[in-house]
Amino acid sequence: MSSIQQYLDLFASQRTLLDEGCGLDPLNARRDEAARMLDATGLPGRRTERYKYTDVEAALAPDYGLNLRRLAPGADPYARYRCNVPDLHTRLRYVVGDVVTPERTDGNDGGEGVQVLTFAEAERTMPGWLDRYYHRAAARTPDGLTALNTLLAQDGLVVRIAAGTQAATPVQIVNMADGTAPLMSNRRVVVVAERGAAGAVLFCDHARSGQPMLTTQVVEAYVEEGASLDLYSVEETHTANTRFSHLYVEQQAASRTALGTITLTNGLTCNRTDVRLLGQGATTSAYGAAIADGHQHVDNNLLVDHAAPGCTSDLLFKYVLDGAAVGAYAGKVLVREGAQQSLSEQTNANLCASDEARAFAQPMLEIYADDVKCNHGSTVGKLDESALFYMRQRGIEEHEARLLLQHAFVNDVLRRVGIGSLRERLSYLVEMRFRGRLTKCNGCSLCK
Amino acid sequence: MLEIKNLHASVEGKAILKGIDLTIGDGEVHVLMGPNGSGKSTLSNVLVGNPKYTVTEGSITFNGKDLLALSPEDRSHEGIFMSFQAPVEIPGVSMTNFMRAAVNAKRKYFGREPIGAAEFLRLLKEKRKLVGLDAHFMSRGVNEGFSGGERKRNEIFQMAVLEPSLSILDETDSGLDVDALRIVAEGFNALRTPQTSAMVITHYQRMLDYLHPDFVHVLVDGVIVKNGDASLGYAIEERGFDWIKNELKA
């Protein structure tokens, strides 16, 4: 029997509780279709192109609890967890499991023009707004994990950057896995950068508990004409964590996005990213770095759709794999007919520090226009032996030399992080990670 | 200072050095010449412990220590420096971080605290001046995008910072323009003390002019076939290696 059955059974038996706990029409109205899809097609299997490197069935097989009764976290999360990047002032919001906690009023003056609201708050203050965006981008490409999230999601966050706003303060959403028993969380986020707006959202995933935690997450980002949006996702959880995340981005003319995905510590991570460049001159930079050892598993899969002329996409993903870790990367750039003057770069590079570590790389191009410039490449290799020896000749211990080379390898990706203090913090954490001082998340070390 | 006895070494199963005997005393400068492929770089690499090369026979003592028993790092700490014939690029590792790591590794070996930030910057500045290396190189990756000549200058800069007692210069003069060669050679001479020695590999007379070596050795097919003073070097510049090879046959 497929692992999906337990979720469908739960849905069938707890439907009323789920709907009432949620109380939001845009979410409740989309559950039936999700259930139908999951019933008909099941979970993506190894033969599903975008999931061929991750065993979804196995990941979803354990019995996780759900917070159907919407129990709020006991303690004040702002006092309990404390996540902030040194020298980075953010507008902070905690999500514990999949419960969005209230915004702290003090010091959370994100400035005019940026709203950070729960779905419930959005429904109350902007009737009809959520329904326009929720599950619109996500519905374009049917996906089993997105359907599972849609089936069970009960609340979520809205980040709305009003037209013309140049948000100086990034929004920071801290996702905290916490609990004394295995728990499933279904998180949902809608980000809208309206016409000509600019802003940044930083997602920090942490685990407070060593219990197995399963997360499905769907983020939909709508970037209107001339708008600019930076999204950062930093995962620093626990080896007992499993995360399926799907980011859907829709970009209008002359918009720009930078989408960063950093995996420092995790168990199993499966990130899907779909970017649709719908208006002329839209640009996206998608970059990622992962450091994995032991039995950690990182699978990034991107689909960039050049649907309009003159768009640019630039993809860079680098993995450092040790132990028996698995790092998979697949990126497909699709240039549609008529999308002339498309520019696309795609690079995936892997460093394997052990013989058991496995890297799968699959950069792809599918082009239906003739006036385009597209490149892609991937490498899997070991550290440069002659560089290592050069450093050792200068007295640098072999272990330290390896660390410097690996750090440099990852820093090449971190250069794309637009916020200086965040870039420095990440670079520092990467070093700590390589030094083995970041083996698991103790609440939150992005921060302390 | 250095005593090499009956040294045999191979690379990838191929015998390259076939019985080298060489002694370098304190304060001496030795020049090593020889045709391409005769084993000069191999000898240098064996001295600094490059794992690609295997010593199959013989011994090397350095200041009374069994050099072959030391790791490459410890050889460096003990005072051996090699200016590489072809210095590699290390993209993304800045010169500053690289030098700090090197300086602190040596200090740690001798039980000293890491160098202070101000002292370190002073040290870099002083040594950069000595070899005429511009400040902006310090923020670039090690040899990243450096020209051939800049790389060689960078080697001598590193040597100046680390203050080795035995410097091995493997064709440091190749790739330098005339002015750069003068600056680098003068820098090298400025660093010399009665306790520092050098093994200098070169194909050119100019290096002899600047360094005034005490000894010149000729390496042919993995063996030192002739020893002399600077005049041997000038004779090679004039007549090539064939006359030596012919002498050997006779």
Ligand SMILES: Nc1ncnc2c1ncn2[C@@H]1O[C@H](COP(=O)(O)OP(=O)(O)OP(=O)(O)O)[C@@H](O)[C@H]1O
């Ligand atoms: N890594 C290697 N693999 C295979 N052969 C090697 C390797 N390194 C050196 N050799 C061989 O060993 C021999 C000696 O090389 P070496 O570099 O020591 O010569 P050299 O005297 O320094 O020459 P040159 O004047 O051209 O620098 C050459 O035949 C060379 O091809």
Ligand SMILES: [Mg+2]
């Ligand atoms: Mg050579």
